[in-house]
Amino acid sequence: MMFLLRSAFWLTLAFVVMRPDADVRETAGSVASQAMTRGSQFVAQQIQAIECDSLQCYGGKAVIAAALPPIPPSSAPMHVAPQVVDPAIPYPRPRPAWAG
Numbered sequence: 001m002m003f004l005l006r007s008a009f010w011l012t013l014a015f016v017v018m019r020p021d022a023d024v025r026e027t028a029g030s031v032a033s034q035a036m037t038r039g040s041q042f043v044a045q046q047i048q049a050i051e052c053d054s055l056q057c058y059g060g061k062a063v064i065a066a067a068l069p070p071i072p073p074s075s076a077p078m079h080v081a082p083q084v085v086d087p088a089i090p091y092p093r094p095r096p097a098w099a100g
Contacts, residue, residue: 040068 047065052058 043068
C-alpha cells in the first residue's frame with residue numbers, strides 16, 4: 001500500500017513540475033543562465049569585499065577579475081533538430097509479432 005502511495009505522490013509531483021504545456025528546453029536554459037549570472041555576481045561581490053592594503057592584493061584582485069569573463073547568455077542549442085520530416089529517410093520496419 002505504501003508503495004502505491006509513494007508512486008502516486010512522485011507521479012503527481014512530476015506532472016506538476018513538468019506540465020504538458022511547459023517548454024522544458026526554454027525553462028532549463030533560462031534557469032541555467034540566471035544561476036550562472038547570480039553566481040558570477042556573488043563571486044565578484046566577495047572579491048570586491050576584500051580589503052586591500054598592498055599592491056600585491058590589488059594585483060590579485062585584478063587577475064581574478066580578468067579570469068572571470070562575463071558569461072554569454074545561452075541561446076539555441078548547438079544542433080537544432082529539423083522540424084520537417086523528410087520522406088526520403090527510411091524508417092526501420094516494424095517488429096514482427098512472433099519476435100515479441
